[in-house]
Amino acid sequence: MASISDYVLDAALSKLDTEADEIHICSAEPxxxxxxxxxxxxxxxxxxxxxxxxxxxxxxxVAAITDGEVTATGTATHFAIVDTVNSRLLVTGSLTASQAVTNGNSFSLASFKIGIPDPA
Incomplete structure (x- = not known):
């Protein structure tokens, strides 16, 4: 049976902490x-x-977001965590519930987890 050590999994997840610098709400999963x-x-x-x-x-x-700025009007269905310095998409996922948003308003997100399961 295959296995991956916690050290290797942690290295992958640590990239999020060291390289991610923005979270976006999106109308589709990029x-x-x-x-x-x-x-x-x-x-x-x-x-x-x-x-x-x-x-x-x-x-x-991922800690709760309380200061999100809405920059376009639409329906937010997904989130994307990005590294803007290197133009990298790091993580995407569905929001708990879709939400209509209006340009100029603010948004918040509850804290959530991102994980890598052990190999089967």
Whole structure:
């Protein structure tokens, strides 16, 4: 059976803490940085240290966002965590619930976890 050490999983997850500098809300799930359909963003991104993940593997916690700025009107369905310095899309996922947003307003997100499961 294959296995990956916590050291290796932690190295991957630590890139989020050291390189991610913005979180975006998007109208669709982007697959590359250039296709980011951003409706708003926040640079107040805080990602915790890797820890054990329920069910095996490792995870990090993304702190709640309270100061997001909406920059376009639409329906936010996904989030994207990016490295703007290197134009990299690092992580995407669905929002807990979609939300209509209006340009000029603000948004917030509850804290959430991003994890890598142990190999099967």
């Amino acid at each position: 697959t590359v940085y250039a296709a980011l359909s951003s409706l708003g963003n926040s640079a107040s991104l805080s990602i915790g240290a890797p820890a054990d993940r329920a069910g095996g593997g490792r995870e990090v916690t």
